[in-house]
Amino acid sequence: xxxxxxxxxxxxxxxxxxxxxxxxxxxxxxxxxxxxxxxxxxxxxxxxxxxxxxxxxxxxxxxxxxxxxxxxxxxxxxxxxxxxxxxxxxxxxxxxxxxxxxxxxxxxxxxxxxxxxxxxxxxxxxxxxxxxxxxxxxxxxxxxxxxxxxxxxxxxxxxxxxxxxxxxxxxxxxxxxxxxxxxxxxxxxxxxxxxxxxxxxxxxxxxxxxxxxxxxxxxxxxxxxxxxxxxxxxxxxxxxxxxxxxxxxxxxxxxxxxxxxxxxxxxxxxxxxxxxxxxxxxxxxxxxxxxxxxxxxxxxxxxxxxxxxxxxxxxxxxxxxxxxxxxxxxxxxxxxxxxxxxxxxxxxxxxxxxxxxxxxxxxxxxxxxxxxxxxxxxxxxxxxxxxxxxxxxxxxxxxxxxxxxxxxxxxxxxxxxxxxxxxxxxxxxxxxxxxxxxxxxxxxxxxxxxxxxxxxxxxxxxxxxxxxxxxxxxxxxxxxxxxxxxxxxxxxxxxxxxxxxxxxxxxxxxxxxxxxxxxxxxxxxxxxxxxxxxxxxxxxxxxxx
Amino acid sequence: xxxxxxxxxxxxxxxxxxxxxxxxxxxxxxxxxxxxxxxxxxxxxxxxxxxxxxxxxxxxxxxxxxxxxxxxxxxxxxxxxxxxxxxxxxxxxxxxxxxxxxxxxxxxxxxxxxxxxxxxxxxxxxxxxxxxxxxxxxxxxxxxxxxxx
Numbered sequence: 025x026x027x028x029x030x031x032x033x034x035x036x037x038x039x040x041x042x043x044x045x046x047x048x049x050x051x052x053x054x055x056x057x058x059x060x061x062x063x064x065x066x067x068x069x070x071x072x073x074x075x076x077x078x079x080x081x082x083x084x085x086x087x088x089x090x091x092x093x094x095x096x097x098x099x100x101x102x103x104x105x106x107x108x109x110x111x112x113x114x115x116x117x118x119x120x121x122x123x124x125x126x127x128x129x130x131x132x133x134x135x136x137x138x139x140x141x142x143x144x145x146x147x148x149x150x151x152x153x154x155x156x157x158x159x160x161x162x163x164x165x166x167x168x169x170x171x172x173x174x175x176x177x178x179x180x181x182x183x184x185x186x187x188x189x190x191x192x193x194x195x196x197x198x199x200x201x202x203x204x205x206x207x208x209x210x211x212x213x214x215x216x217x218x219x220x221x222x223x224x225x226x227x228x229x230x231x232x233x234x235x236x237x238x239x240x241x242x243x244x245x246x247x248x249x250x251x252x253x254x255x256x257x258x259x260x261x262x263x264x265x266x267x268x269x270x271x272x273x274x275x276x277x278x279x280x281x282x283x284x285x286x287x288x289x290x291x292x293x294x295x296x297x298x299x300x301x302x303x304x305x306x307x308x309x310x311x312x313x314x315x316x317x318x319x320x321x322x323x324x325x326x327x328x329x330x331x332x333x334x335x336x337x338x339x340x341x342x343x344x345x346x347x348x349x350x351x352x353x354x355x356x357x358x359x360x361x362x363x364x365x366x367x368x369x370x371x372x373x374x375x376x377x378x379x380x381x382x383x384x385x386x387x388x389x390x391x392x393x394x395x396x397x398x399x400x401x402x403x404x405x406x407x408x409x410x411x412x413x414x415x416x417x418x419x420x421x422x423x424x425x426x427x428x429x430x431x432x433x434x435x436x437x438x439x440x441x442x443x444x445x446x447x448x449x450x451x452x453x454x455x456x457x458x459x460x461x462x463x464x465x466x467x468x469x470x471x472x473x474x475x476x477x478x479x480x481x482x483x484x485x486x487x488x489x490x491x492x493x494x495x496x497x498x499x500x501x502x503x504x505x506x507x508x509x510x511x512x513x514x515x516x517x518x519x520x521x522x523x524x525x526x527x528x529x530x531x532x533x534x535x536x537x538x539x540x541x542x543x544x545x546x547x548x549x550x551x552x553x554x555x556x557x558x559x560x561x562x563x564x565x566x567x568x569x
Numbered sequence: 570x571x572x573x574x575x576x577x578x579x580x581x582x583x584x585x586x587x588x589x590x591x592x593x594x595x596x597x598x599x600x601x602x603x604x605x606x607x608x609x610x611x612x613x614x615x616x617x618x619x620x621x622x623x624x625x626x627x628x629x630x631x632x633x634x635x636x637x638x639x640x641x642x643x644x645x646x647x648x649x650x651x652x653x654x655x656x657x658x659x660x661x662x663x664x665x666x667x668x669x670x671x672x673x674x675x676x677x678x679x680x681x682x683x684x685x686x687x688x689x690x691x692x693x694x695x696x697x698x699x700x701x702x703x704x705x706x707x708x709x710x711x712x713x714x715x716x717x718x
Contacts, residue, residue: 356641356671363670363693364590370695371597392694399693403672 050148054082056105056141070127070148072119090116090124105141108133114151125152164308170198171312175319184327188219191320195296196221199309203274203297205229209244209290218292226299229274248290252310253281257302278303280310282317286324294320344412351409354402362402366395397528401516404530408515411459411537418542421457423450423495423562427484429457430465434472441472443480450486453493453562459538460562464497466531467558471499473525476553492544492564498557503550513546535560579605580710583633585617585650586610586668587642594695595637595668598702604710609633614645618653621660632718633663635709638685640669640676648679655684662716666705 044051050067054060061080068078071088078084082101086094093115104111111131116124131146174194181187188206196204203222209215220230247253255261256278258268271279278298284291294317296305373380373388380388427450431438438445445468453460464484471482483498504512504519511517513536518529532546535558539546543563550556582599586592592610599606609630611617617638620627636654640647647667654660664686669676672690680688689705692698709715 352671352673355673356669359670359693360588360591363691364588366693367594367695367698368590371594374695395693406672 044147048150052146052148054144054146056143057136067148070117070150072117072123072125088117090118092116104131104133104144108135108141111144111146114155125150126155127151167198167308167312170194171315174198174316178316178319178323179326181323182327182330184324184331187320187323187327191294191316192219192221195294195313195316198312199280199296201280201296202226202299203229203276205295205297206284206292207234207295208292213244215292223299226275226297244290247281247283247293248285248288250283250285252283252314253279254305254310255279256304259302275299277301278305280305280313282310282313284317284324285321286328287321291321291324347409347412351406354409355406358402359399362395362399366392366399369395397522401528404528405515408530408534408537411534412541418454418456420452420454421460423453423455423460423486423493426450426455426457426461427464429461430468433461433465434469437469437472441475441480443472443475443482445482445484447484448486450484450495451488451493454565455542455562456538459541463535463538463560464495466535467497467560470531470558471497471501471556473527474499474501474556476500476502488564489561492561494559494561496557496559498555500555503552503554503556504548505550505552509548509550512548579607580635581631581633582606582608582635582637583617583620584608584610584637585612585614585642585647586637586639587612588639591639591691594698595702598699599706601699602703602706604706606706606710607631613643614647614650617642617650618645621654621657621663634715634718635705636663636665637668637705638665640667640671640680648683651680651683651685664709664713664715666709 043049044064045066048066048070050064050070052061052063052067055062059081063078063080065075068075071078071085073088082098086098089097097113097115100111100113103109110133111129114126114128116126118124128149128151129146131144133141134143134145136142174190177190177194178187181190192204192206195201203220203226205217205220205222207215208218214233216233217229217231220228222228222230255263255271258271258277258279261268274297276297276299278301280296282294284294294313296313369388369391373385373392377385427447431445437443468482468484472480478500481500483496485496485498487494487496508519512519513532515533516529517533518525518527536546539560539562544561546558546560548556548558584592584595586595596608599608609620611620617636619625620630621633621636623630638647638650642650647669651665651667654663654665661684665684667680667685667688668691669689670691671677677688689701692701
């Protein structure tokens with residue numbers, strides 16, 4: 025070996041030493057034939073031994089290890105030698121103060137001429153930090169999964185009670201907290217524990233109303249702005265003594281408080297307690313709790329919406345029942361006295377015909393006519409009120425069939441008036457079949473009734489518009505003057521004396537009510553003396569016909 | 570005469586009606602008819618059942634050949650009376666004619682479901698009422714063969 029290469033070798037060894045030191049890597053060299061080990065200075069430090077105390081044997085190495093890892097490592101060594109496989113593995117060592125550290129080992133085998141293992145060279149690294157980071161990551165991943173599970177559970181329910189129950193149960197498990205509770209806050213600054221998940225060993229606070237003078241005005245406002253409260257140890261935290269006393273009453277040692285906001289209003293607080301010991305809440309835990317509180321806020325808002333909707337539906341059902349009740353009263357209780365008036369007037373007329381002068385007979389005729397008219401009005405009003413109370417569901421029905429039905433009912437009138445009816449092919453629409461027939465019958469009936477000197481000519485058509493069908497019923501009748509085109513759709517609104525055209529004026533009101541119940545509109549276009557065209561729309565939700 | 574009711578005795582009719590005006594109208598209409606009818610009147614549903622079951626003061630009541638039943642009555646209403654008549658093995662054969670002001674679909678359906686023999690709506694017009702009562706008389710007492718008493 026020349027001087028230069030020897031110098032080179034020394035330099036290499038120096039570099040290597042520096043690299044190993046910098047990486048805190050230990051090296052060892054086991055002579056299998058002699059069962060002796062050489063090791064670098066820092067090996068003892070890595071193994072947790074005092075300098076100069078490492079015996080350098082396999083047994084001494086195993087003795088440093090965590091008891092649970094000794095057997096697997098011994099087995100690994102035996103296997104490495106038997107199978108002539110390069111060793112690598114991770115194990116724990118226990119340092120004198122009881123600190124457990126993770127080491128990793130990687131080795132190379134050196135074979136003799138006979139192929140037997142003569143030496144094993146290896147490096148040892150302390151990987152405790154890496155293991156910790158990995159474990160923390162795993163824990164976080166598990167929590168994130170749990171979090172999404174919980175968020176899903178919370179969001180799936182629309183029942184307030186369920187949402188709250190699930191939240192406290194799951195958060196308690198997730199954080200392994202001793203107590204998790206939901207504190208509902210009221211506007212006057214007081215509040216109540218409305219839900220709680222607590223370990224058996226700690227006092228329950230569920231149902232307690234809390235009004236503590238310790239809570240200053242404005243603490244709610246801070247939470248509303250998103251404040252988070254975290255106390256690792258109430259015994260050492262810089263909090264007001266009265267607040268610490270308050271928490272001690274519930275055996276609280278550490279707490280984490282996040283606001284539950286429902287559409288920017290402070291609904292309540294989600295609170296985690298550690299009772300057994302102080303607890304440093306990690307950023308991760310705080311974030312998690314905040315996000316869960318967000319999810320709860322959304323779920324609560326949804327539940328509230330549902331509640332409002334249910335309430336409205338209940339009120340609507342009640343008003344429908346009221347209306348039905350009214351309709352029934354109208355049909356029976358109002359008609360009975362009317363029948364008495366009409367019948368007895370007629371009986372008077374029959375019995376005392378000889379004794380009544382023409383005036384008296386005329387008066388009786390008017391009174392009887394009035395009673396009959398009123399009965400018609402009552403029945404029409406009843407029909408009108410029933411439009412909304414029909415329970416038949418909307419379905420896709422054939423408008424052509426509905427028109428057939430209407431024209432059949434009108435057949436005598438059509439024949440009598442000598443009318444010509446022309447009809448387009450009508451589509452299938454989403455409607456109540458009976459009610460659509462009713463609308464068509466009323467409109468065609470009006471077209472026949474309000475005719476001019478010519479025999480009636482009625483055209484029934486339809487056209488497709490954006491998101492709806494527009495039906496039309498056109499006639500060549502007397503038409504409607506502009507100022508009346510709105511009001512003809514009101515109940516009992518008539519434009520002509522009863523003597524000229526029959527009817528109470530309920531027909532178009534019923535049409536309007538039916539069309540609107542279907543989500544459509546109804547209107548009329550007309551030139552007086554040149555006929556009128558009534559239009560009504562039926563929404564077409566599929567939109568692509 | 571095809572009726573099972575013997576011609577030598579008047580037809581027995583029970584009218585269940587709380588409105589005296591209607592009772593009077595019915596009496597007048599029946600009196601104008603050709604068939605002798607003995608009309609008994611009770612004013613509410615409970616009375617009607619007591620009459621039919623011959624209870625209390627009705628112990629000597631004659632079994633009616635026909636019941637004219639209003640629906641809206643004080644105490645027990647006509648619907649309950651109908652159900653009780655039609656579920657009573659000895660009374661169910663008596664024809665029950667619903668004679669009411671109600672034109673409500675649900676009343677009509679319910680009455681027939683509960684085995685009413687027919688359903689008639691009272692008209693406002695006296696002439697029409699007269700015609701109806703006389704056709705009841707004609708149909709039930711001359712056309713129809715009633716069950717033997």
